[in-house]
Amino acid sequence: MLKLKSDKTLVNPPFFYGWIIVFIAGFSVFFSGPGQTYSISIFIDHYIADFDYSRSFVSGIYSTATLCAGFTLFLVGRLVDRYGQRVMMTIIGTLLAVAAFWNAFITGAVMMFIGIFMLRLFGQGSMTLLPNTLVPQWFMKKRGRALSVMTVGSFASAALFPPLNNWLISSFGWRSTWLILGCLLLLLFVPLALLLVRNQPKDIGEEPDGTLRETIPSQKRWNIKDVTRMKIFWILLALVSVIVTIWLVTSYQWQVVTLFWGGLLLIVIPIVRMLIKINRKKQSNPTNPNVSENEVSWTLSEAMKTRTFWFVLFCICVPSLVNTGVTFHITSIAEGKGLTAETGALVLSMMAIFGFPVSFVVGYLVDRISVHYILAITFLGHFITLVILLMTNTALGAIVFGVSWGIVNGFERIVLNIVWPNYFGKKHLGSIKGMAQTFMVLSSALGPLPFGLFFDLFGGYQEIIVVSMILPITAGILALLSPQPSYQAYHQKG
Numbered sequence: 323m324l325k326l327k328s329d330k331t332l333v334n335p336p337f338f339y340g341w342i343i344v345f346i347a348g349f350s351v352f353f354s355g356p357g358q359t360y361s362i363s364i365f366i367d368h369y370i371a372d373f374d375y376s377r378s379f380v381s382g383i384y385s386t387a388t389l390c391a392g393f394t395l396f397l398v399g400r401l402v403d404r405y406g407q408r409v410m411m412t413i414i415g416t417l418l419a420v421a422a423f424w425n426a427f428i429t430g431a432v433m434m435f436i437g438i439f440m441l442r443l444f445g446q447g448s449m450t451l452l453p454n455t456l457v458p459q460w461f462m463k464k465r466g467r468a469l470s471v472m473t474v475g476s477f478a479s480a481a482l483f484p485p486l487n488n489w490l491i492s493s494f495g496w497r498s499t500w501l502i503l504g505c506l507l508l509l510l511f512v513p514l515a516l517l518l519v520r521n522q523p524k525d526i527g528e529e530p531d532g533t534l535r536e537t538i539p540s541q542k543r544w545n546i547k548d549v550t551r552m553k554i555f556w557i558l559l560a561l562v563s564v565i566v567t568i569w570l571v572t573s574y575q576w577q578v579v580t581l582f583w584g585g586l587l588l589i590v591i592p593i594v595r596m597l598i599k600i601n602r603k604k605q606s607n608p609t610n611p612n613v614s615e616n617e618v619s620w621t622l623s624e625a626m627k628t629r630t631f632w633f634v635l636f637c638i639c640v641p642s643l644v645n646t647g648v649t650f651h652i653t654s655i656a657e658g659k660g661l662t663a664e665t666g667a668l669v670l671s672m673m674a675i676f677g678f679p680v681s682f683v684v685g686y687l688v689d690r691i692s693v694h695y696i697l698a699i700t701f702l703g704h705f706i707t708l709v710i711l712l713m714t715n716t717a718l719g720a721i722v723f724g725v726s727w728g729i730v731n732g733f734e735r736i737v738l739n740i741v742w743p744n745y746f747g748k749k750h751l752g753s754i755k756g757m758a759q760t761f762m763v764l765s766s767a768l769g770p771l772p773f774g775l776f777f778d779l780f781g782g783y784q785e786i787i788v789v790s791m792i793l794p795i796t797a798g799i800l801a802l803l804s805p806q807p808s809y810q811a812y813h814q815k816g
Contacts, residue, residue: 332517332518337532338528338531338532339460339520339523339526339528340457340460340461340468340523340528340530340531340532341468341471342518343456343457343460343518343519343520344457344460344468344471344472346411346453346456346514346515346518346519347452347453347454347456347457347472347475348453348471348472348473348474348475348476349475349510349511349514350411350415350449350450350452350453350475350511350515351449351450351453351472351473351475351476351479352475352476352478352479353415353418353449353479353506353507353510353511354445354446354449354450354476354479355445355479355480355482355483356418356421356422356441356445356483356500356503356507357418357421357441357442357443357444357445357446357447357449358445358446358479358480358483359446359646359649359650359766360480360483360484360649360670361479361483361484361487362384362438362441363484363650364484364487364488364491365425365487365491365496365499366380366381366384368491368496369434369496372496373430373431373434375431379431380434381770383431383434383435383438384438385767385768385770385771386435387435387436387438387439387442388438388439388442388446388763388764388766388767389764389767389768390439391439391442391443391446391447391763392442392447392760392761392762392763392764392766392767393760393764394443395443395447395448395451395756395759395760395763396753396756396757396759396760397756398410398414398443398447398448398451398752398756399451399455399752399753399754399755399756399757399759399760400752400753400756401752402451402452402455402752402753402756403749403750403751403752403753406521407452407453407455407456407459407519407521408515408516408519408520408521410448410452411452411456411515411516411519412512412515412516412519414444414448414449414452415449415507415508415511415512415515416507416508416512417440417444418440418441418444418445418448418449418507419504419505419507419508419512420440420504421437421440421441421444421445421504422441422500422501422503422504422507423500423501423504424436424437424440425437425438425441425500426497426498426499426500426501426504427497442763446763446766447759447760447763450476450759451752451755451756451759453472453475454469454739454742454755455748455751455752455755456519456521457469457472458740458742458743458748458751459521459522459523459530459748459751460522460523460530460531461530461531462530462531463530463531463689464531464532464689465688465689465740465743465744466684466685466686466687466688466689466736466740467682467685467686467689468685469685469736469739469740470681470682470683470684470685470686470736471682471685473678473681473685473732473735473736474678474681476735477674477675477677477678477681477735478678480670480673480674481674481675484670487499490502618747618809619746619747619748619749619750619751620746620747620750620754620809621750621753622750622753622754622757625745625746625754626757628807629803629804630745630804630805630806630807631746631807633800633801633803633804634697634741634742634745634800634801634804635757635758635761636796636797636800637697637701637738637797637800637801637804638738638741638758638761638762639761639762639764639765640701640704640765640793640794640796640797641704641734641738642761642762642763642765642766642769643765643766643768643769643793644704644708644769644790644793644794645731645769646765646766646769646770647769647770647771647772647773647786647790648711648773649670650769650770650773651770651773651774651777651783652669652670654777654783655711655783656669656720658782658783659714659715659720660715661716661717661720665717665720668720668721668724669720669721669723669724669727670724672721672724672725672727672728673724673725673727673728673731674728674731675728676724676725676728676729676732677727677728677729677730677731677732677735678728678732679732680728680729680731680732680733681732681733681735681736683732684696684732684733684735684736684737685736688736688737688740688744692805692806693737693740693741693744693745693806694741694801694802694804694805694806695802696733696737697737697738697741697798697801697804698798698801698802699733700730700733700734700737700738700801701794701795701797701798701801702794702798703726703729703730703733704730704734704794704797705791705794705795705798706726707723707726707727707730708787708790708791708794709791710722710723710726711723711727711787712784712787712788742754742755742758744806745806745807746807772786772789773786776789
């Protein structure tokens with residue numbers, strides 16, 4: 323009915339086709355941008371001005387629409403298990419474009435609610451759910467590394483959509499901006515999803531992690547060293563560096579540009595050295611403690627009967643709750659500390675950019691260390707980051723917070739996504755991840771509320787930041803108590 327032929331591919335690359343899948347998955351996460359808080363927030367002031375609504379009224383519409391989207395999202399996970407990622411990516415990409423077109427023509431509160439509901443359901447929810455169920459189908463031993471590459475799309479989206487939206491709105495107006503975003507989805511993402519996505523390796527005669535296709539025995543497999551020998555790689559790297567530098571120079575002062583590149587080099591150089599060391603020590607068949615050769619798949623009902631499922635579910639809700647609260651109020655938090663709104667925007671940029679290289683390191687770590695230990699380390703970093711935010715009163719302190727927040731975010735983006743396929747398998751991953759994504763969206767909808775309430779009660783955010791520290795401490799303890807569950811022990815117990 324909704325099946326698409328998938329026994330052939332449009333391209334036959336000289337490397338494992340799974341990396342094409344990773345590219346499309348990263349593109350999907352990138353194009354979730356129109357439905358993310360950092361993108362929609364750019365339109366809020368224009369809605370308030372044009373419709374003469376109060377900020378609390380628009381915020382209420384936004385939170386309510388997000389809650390409704392969260393309650394609906396688990397259905398998308400079930401549809402993924404039934405029809406596959408290729409069909410669903412094509413449909414969801416098209417529906418997100420429709421949502422963007424809808425928002426271009428809103429005339430009142432009801433249309434605004436429906437528009438934000440669709441953006442949150444198809445954008446923030448589905449466009450991030452789908453790639454996180456697709457990539458694990460193609461990788462087992464290299465799952466962490468694959469997800470870390472995919473995460474580039476997430477950081478790029480957070481870094482590029484806010485300034486892009488600002489520029490488009492100032493140049494063409496907010497209604498035309500929604501039309502442009504919808505057209506970009508239809509022209510760039512939807513065709514690639516339809517033409518290039520394949521649901522699993524066996525559809526094209528491959529095996530997870532890159533066993534060569536039997537039909538092409540002479541195919542040469544590429545590695546990172548081969549890529550770095552290509553001129554086009556260095557040309558693209560130089561082009562991206564120039565674009566980022568121009569953006570920073572036009573948005574901030576030269577001191578910030580120097581601090582950014584200096585800090586990035588301090589992070590990247592040790593990372594490169596570590597990766598070279600790991601590559602030299604790597605054996606022909608590296609062991610991943612998080613997956614087995616005979617990976618079993620839990621159903622959603624089976625997973626929900628384990629203690630580990632609920633502990634991990636709490637863990638993934640903590641960043642959604644706290645990070646969304648901080649992000650939503652970052653400008654007000656900065657001003658409350660005597661800083662400028664521009665400093666708040668700089669913090670978000672530092673977070674997005676510095677989290678990017680860290681995610682690659684985490685991708686290697688989760689392929690070598692039990693994931694619940696990495697999860698516990700992540701929440702230790704989350705706690706330290708909140709302490710830095712609490713103590714920050716200077717622009718330099720805000721930048722330190724942004725960098726530390728980015729590092730923790732690099733951990734979160736990988737470990738919170740890889741834990742589900744590593745613990746519960748990939749056959750029913752759509753349903754399991756859909757349930758998890760539902761709770762994440764609900765947490766993100768509730769996140770800004772306690773920050774706003776505490777601000778109204780105490781006139782600042784110091785008290786809610788202290789209270790928020792309880793969450794990562796609790797999550798870290800639960801992570802340590804959540805090793806990978808045994809499917810055999812589960813059935814013996816049952």
